[in-house]
Amino acid sequence: MKQRQVYLDYAAVTPTDPQVLEVIVDVEQRGLGNPSSMHAKGKVARDIVEASRKTVADALVAHADEIIFTGSGTESDNLAIQGVARVHKTHGCHIVSCATEHPAVLETLRHLQERLGFEITLLEVDGNGKVSADQVKDAIREDTILVSVMYANNEIGTIHPIADIGRVIDKYRKQNKTIYPLFHSDACQALGALDVNVEKLHVDLLTINSSKIYGPKGVGALFVRRGVKIAPIQFGGLQERRLRPGTENVSGIAGFAKAVELAGQCQKKEVRRLTRLRDYFIKQVQTKIPNTRLNGHKSERLPNNINISFLGVEGEALLLYLDAQGIFASSGSACTSEKLDPSHVIMALGVPHMVAHGSIRFTLGRFTKKKDLKYVLEVLPPIVKRLRSMSPIKVNES
Amino acid sequence: MTDLEQDNFQPWFYSEIVREHFFHPQNFLDHDLELDKYNAMGRAGSPACGDELRVWLWVDENDERIKKFYWRTFGCASAIAATSMTSVIVLEGEGMTLAEARAITPQQIMESLGGLPTRKIHCSVLSDKALRDAVNDYYRRTKQFDKIEPEATRIVDPIARVTDKDIEEAILSGAKSVEEVAQKTGVRLNDPRVGQEAAQLVKFYLEKYQG
Numbered sequence: 001m002k003q004r005q006v007y008l009d010y011a012a013v014t015p016t017d018p019q020v021l022e023v024i025v026d027v028e029q030r031g032l033g034n035p036s037s038m039h040a041k042g043k044v045a046r047d048i049v050e051a052s053r054k055t056v057a058d059a060l061v062a063h064a065d066e067i068i069f070t071g072s073g074t075e076s077d078n079l080a081i082q083g084v085a086r087v088h089k090t091h092g093c094h095i096v097s098c099a100t101e102h103p104a105v106l107e108t109l110r111h112l113q114e115r116l117g118f119e120i121t122l123l124e125v126d127g128n129g130k131v132s133a134d135q136v137k138d139a140i141r142e143d144t145i146l147v148s149v150m151y152a153n154n155e156i157g158t159i160h161p162i163a164d165i166g167r168v169i170d171k172y173r174k175q176n177k178t179i180y181p182l183f184h185s186d187a188c189q190a191l192g193a194l195d196v197n198v199e200k201l202h203v204d205l206l207t208i209n210s211s212k213i214y215g216p217k218g219v220g221a222l223f224v225r226r227g228v229k230i231a232p233i234q235f236g237g238l239q240e241r242r243l244r245p246g247t248e249n250v251s252g253i254a255g256f257a258k259a260v261e262l263a264g265q266c267q268k269k270e271v272r273r274l275t276r277l278r279d280y281f282i283k284q285v286q287t288k289i290p291n292t293r294l295n296g297h298k299s300e301r302l303p304n305n306i307n308i309s310f311l312g313v314e315g316e317a318l319l320l321y322l323d324a325q326g327i328f329a330s331s332g333s334a335c336t337s338e339k340l341d342p343s344h345v346i347m348a349l350g351v352p353h354m355v356a357h358g359s360i361r362f363t364l365g366r367f368t369k370k371k372d373l374k375y376v377l378e379v380l381p382p383i384v385k386r387l388r389s390m391s392p393i394k395v396n397e398s
Numbered sequence: 399m400t401d402l403e404q405d406n407f408q409p410w411f412y413s414e415i416v417r418e419h420f421f422h423p424q425n426f427l428d429h430d431l432e433l434d435k436y437n438a439m440g441r442a443g444s445p446a447c448g449d450e451l452r453v454w455l456w457v458d459e460n461d462e463r464i465k466k467f468y469w470r471t472f473g474c475a476s477a478i479a480a481t482s483m484t485s486v487i488v489l490e491g492e493g494m495t496l497a498e499a500r501a502i503t504p505q506q507i508m509e510s511l512g513g514l515p516t517r518k519i520h521c522s523v524l525s526d527k528a529l530r531d532a533v534n535d536y537y538r539r540t541k542q543f544d545k546i547e548p549e550a551t552r553i554v555d556p557i558a559r560v561t562d563k564d565i566e567e568a569i570l571s572g573a574k575s576v577e578e579v580a581q582k583t584g585v586r587l588n589d590p591r592v593g594q595e596a597a598q599l600v601k602f603y604l605e606k607y608q609g
Contacts, residue, residue, distance in 0.1 A: 314449070316474035317420075320411075324421065335449075335474035335518075353598065389428050390478065392441075392452040392470040 005326040006372040010212075010304055010365030011154055011189060012330055016255070017214035017366070023258040024216060027251035035248050036237065045250050052257035059260045060206065060223055061197040068222045068240045069253050073188040073209030074104035076222040077148075079243065080184045080205040081108045083230030084146045085118060091180060092143025093118045098131050098160070099348040101150055102186055106344075109148075123149075125348050128297040129158035133168040140172055144181040151190035151201075155332060155345040155361060156296030157305025159194065166202025182228060188212050188220075192263035193271060193302055204228045210252070214366060215259030219252040266366075274303040274364050281306055281362065281373045288381045291395045293355055295332075295346055304364040307332075309346075309355045312395040313387045318360055321383045327376055332359040354393070412475060413512030419479035424486050427454065427468040436466065437539060440532025442524040443602050449473035450602075451481060453528045457536050463493040469525070476511075476518045483510050484525035496533050500547070502526045554599065555592045560585040562599055569603040576600045 007015070016024075027048060033041030035049050050064070057064045070076045085095070097109055099122045112118035121139050123131045136147055147169060152159045162185050169183050184205035187196055192213045198206055205228065210219040224230060224243070236245030278301075285308055286292055295307040310318060315333030322329055330336070332343025334357065342356035349355075362376070388395070410417055436454040443450040449472060456466035467485040471477055484507055488494045494502075504523040508514050514523070530549065537545040551563040560583045568582040576597045580587050587593040 312472070314473050314477075317478060320420065320475050333474070335477075390423065390426050390470055391472040392450055393472045 003326045004375060006328070006368075006375055008327065008329045008362040008364060008368065008372075008376070010368075011157075011302075011361065011363035013211050013217065014214045014365055015367065016216060017259060017262055019262060020215055020255045020258045024251045024255040027254045032250060035250060036239065045248075048250055048254050049248050052253045055257040056208075056221055056260050059191075059196065059264055060208075061199055062223050063226060065241075066198075066223050066226055068224055068243050069248065069256075070220040070222055070240075070244050071218055071249070072220045073102075073186065073207055073212070074220075075244075076207035076209070076220045077102070077104040077184075077186055078108050079222050079230065079233055080207060080224075081105065081112070081146065081148060082233045083243070084182055084184070084205070085112055085116070086231035086233070087229045088145040088180070088182070089116075089118075092141075092145045094121065094141055094144045095119070095146045095148065096121045096123065096136060096139045096144055096181070097148045098123045098125065098150065100125050100129055100153055100155075100158075100345045101148070102154055102188070105148055105150070105186055125158075127349055127351075128300070129153055129156050129295070129345065129349055130297060130300070131160055131165075133161055133164035136165050137168045137172065140169070140181060142176075146184060147181045148184040148186070151185050151187040151194060151196075152302050152305075153296065153345060154189045155343060156307045156349075157189075157301035157363075158296045159190075159300045159302065162201050162203065170202050189302060189305075191260075192267060193274075193304065198223055198225070205230075210256035210259055213259045213263045216252045216255040219249055219256045221256070270366065271303045274368075277364055277368060277370060277373060278303055278306055280370070281364075281377070282308070284373075284377050285380070288377065289384050293351075295349065295351075295355070295359055302363075304368075306362040306364070307346075307359060308362075309351075309357075309359040310384050310387075311354060311358055312391050312393050313358045313384055314391075315358055315360055317387055318358070318383060321387070322360075322376075322379070325379045325383075327379065330361045330363075332356045332361065412479070412514070415483070415510070415512040416476060416479040416514070419482040419511070420475045423478055423482040425467055425469060425489070426482065426485075427470050431468060436468065438532045438536035440528045440530070440535055441606065442527035442531060449477050449524060451477070451524045451528045453481075453485075453525070453532050455529075455532050455536065457496065458493070459540070462496050464488050464496070464499055465493050469528075471524075473524075474518070476514050477524065479511055480507050480514075480523045481525040481528075483507055484529060488529065496536065499529055500533050502529060554595050555585045555589070557589075558584045558586050560596075565596060565599045566603050569600065569607055573600075574604070574608075 032045040035046040053067045054064045057067045109120045113120045123135050149160050151162050182204045185203050186207040188209040191208045204225045206223040208221050211217040232243045239245050291311040293309040315331030316335035319331045332346045334342040346356040346359055436456050438455040441452045451471045454468040455464050458465050467488050469481050471481045504526050507523050534546045551561040554560050564583045568579045573579045573582055579600050585596045
C-alpha cells in the first residue's frame with residue numbers, strides 16, 4: 001500500500017493548481033512567438049501577456065501599467081529595493097526595514113550597506129513578531145528614501161500593520177512636502193489570504209509571487225505606483241518598460257494570472273476554512289503535547305500558518321521523523337539551514353536558542369483536509385515523546 | 399501525489415546507514431541510569447548550534463575495556479546517527495580499551511556512516527569528544543590523574559584571542575554571567591557573532607559546573 005502523504009509546506013511552495021496547469025499547457029501548445037515580434041504569433045503572445053497583466057493589476061486594484069513581471073518574489077524585492085536605491089540615492093542613503101524580513105530583502109539591504117555605503121535601520125519586532133507604525137514613524141529621517149516592511153512573515157505568519165504604516169508614511173510626506181520615503185512591502189505570503197488593495201495599503205511598491213498561490217514557479221511581479229521612479233537592475237531589451245528586460249515567460253505569466261484569478265474567487269471561503277483548521281490544530285497540539293510554544297501572533301497571523309516549538313526536541317530530527325510518516329513540514333532549526341544558523345525570525349522574538357532549534361512550521365493550503373491534520377495529530381505526539389526521551393536536555397514539566 | 403522514489407531520485411538526504419541509526423538508534427538511554435551502572439560520564443556540546451550530547455560508560459576495571467555505552471543527544475539526524483554508530487564501534491567484540499576509544503576520530507565515525515554532508519561534519523560528530531571526556535572522567539574517578547588528557551582549545555574571539563578554555567576557566571573561577579566572563583577574559587560582546595557564541599559557551603559551562 002502506498003504511504004499516506006500530507007503536504008504541510010505550502011508557505012515554501014504551493015502545488016500548481018490543475019486549472020493553472022491547463023492554461024500553461026494550452027499556451028505552450030499554441031506554439032506562439034516572441035511577444036516583441038511584429039507578426040501574428042508575436043501579437044497573440046503579446047496579448048496574452050497584457051491580458052495577464054490586467055488580471056494581476058485588478059487583483060491589486062492597480063493599473064495594468066503599474067505591474068512589472070519578474071522571475072520570482074526575490075527578484076521583485078531586489079528590483080524594488082535596488083531600483084529605488086539607484087535612482088534616489090542623491091536624496092539620501094537611509095533605508096528602514098525590519099529584522100524578520102525574508103532574506104531576499106535582508107541580503108539586498110546588506111549588499112547596499114556593505115558595498116554601497118547605505119545606512120540600514122532594521123526595526124526590532126515585539127514578542128509576537130510585529131512592528132508598529134509608531135516604530136516606523138520614529139525611524140524615518142530626512143534622508144530616508146525607502147521603508148520596506150513585509151506584509152506577513154513567511155515563517156511565523158505574523159501580519160504587520162501595513163495600512164497603518166502606509167498612512168504614517170503618507171502623513172509624514174504631506175507634512176514635510178516630500179515624496180520620501182517610498183514604501184515597499186513584500187506581500188508574497190499575503191496574496192490570496194489578505195487584502196492586497198494597494199490604495200488601502202498606501203504602498204508604492206508591492207512584491208508578489210506566483211509559486212505561493214498555486215501558480216507556476218519562476219514568475220513574480222512588482223507593483224510600481226505611477227509616478228514612482230525606479231531603475232532597472234539588469235539591462236537588455238525594452239520588455240517590462242525596460243525595468244525587467246528579457247523575453248517574457250508567456251505561459252508562466254498566463255499561469256500566474258490564472259492563479260491570481262482562482263485565488264480571488266475562493267479567498268473569502270478559503271480564509272475562513274483555513275483559519276478554523278489552523279486554530280483546531282494549534283489547540284490540539286497544545287492539549288496533546290506538553291512544553292510547546294506557539295511562535296508568532298495568536299490571531300494576527302496568516303490563516304494557513306502554524307509555527308510551534310517543541311522544547312527539548314531538535315527540529316531537523318522531528319522533521320525527518322515526520323517525513324518518514326509522509327508528513328512534509330519545515331523547521332527553523334540551525335541544522336536545517338545551509339548556514340547552520342537558527343531562524344533569524346524566531347531569534348528576533350527574543351526567545352532562547354532552544355525555541356528556534358525545536359521549531360516546526362506547518363503551513364496549510366487549498367488541498368489540506370481536516371483528516372490530514374488528524375493524521376498528523378496522531379503521529380506527532382509519540383515522535384516528540386521519543387525524541388525527548390533521547391535528549392539530555394530536560395524541559396520543565398509544566 | 400506521485401511516488402517519490404521513482405526515476406532514481408533519492409528522497410532521503412543522508413546515507414542509508416544514517417537512516418538506519420537515526421530511526422533505530424542503538425544503546426541510547428531511555429531510562430534513568432542507576433549510579434552503580436556506570437563509572438564514567440562525558441559530555442560535549444556545540445554551543446553554536448545548540449547540539450548537546452551525554453555519554454555514560456561502564457568500564458571493566460580489570461581490563462579497562464568499555465562494556466557499556468549509553469547516550470542521550472539533542473541534535474539532528476546526523477548527530478543521533480553518529481552517536482549511535484560510535485556506541486556500536488566502541489562496544490564491538492569485547493569492547494574497546496580506553497586507549498582505543500580515545501583514538502576514535504570524527505572521520506572514522508563519518509566513514510562508518512557512509513559519509514555525511516560536509517556542512518554537518520563539524521557540528522554533528524560530537525561523540526568522539528564526549529567519549530574522550532568520559533575516558534578522562536574514568537581516570538579521574540579511579541585517581542589515575544596522570545592519564546587525563548585535556549581537550550584542545552578553540553578560539554571564540556579572534557581579535558581579543560579568547561578561547562573556549564578561557565571561558566571555561568572564567569566560569570570555574572567564579573564568573574556567573576556573560577558580562578562577568580567578558581570582564582575576566584576580555585571577550586568582545588559587542589561583536590554579535592562572538593557575543594552569541596560566548597553566551598552559549600557561558601550557559602554550557604554554567605550548567606556543567608553549577609547546574
